[in-house]
Amino acid sequence: MYQDKKEQLKKLQLEMTKRLESLKKDLSRGYSSDSEEQALERENDEVAEDLRGETEQELIQINEALSRIEKGEYGICKSCGNTINPKRLEVLPYSTLCINCAEAVA
């Protein structure tokens, strides 16, 4: 059960891990000595920093979803225990909350 989701999640996990690595690489390079260029680089870094945070969050959710598949809890809302709409899982395979609970959080 959920074999296809598992594969989808593994693929996503790999993608996110790679993205995270390249973002970290971007963020660790030094700044240019030119002040105008440096301003631009810092701006880019802010974007990269945001993206890194998002990617890290996604990766956490992906890992959680994978372990929920192992435990047979996948597709069940971790907040209310209701079944998560399969359509929602198609769009967001690492979702651990049903639409109602996700909206309540947001």
Ligand SMILES: [Zn+2]
């Ligand atoms: Zn729920």
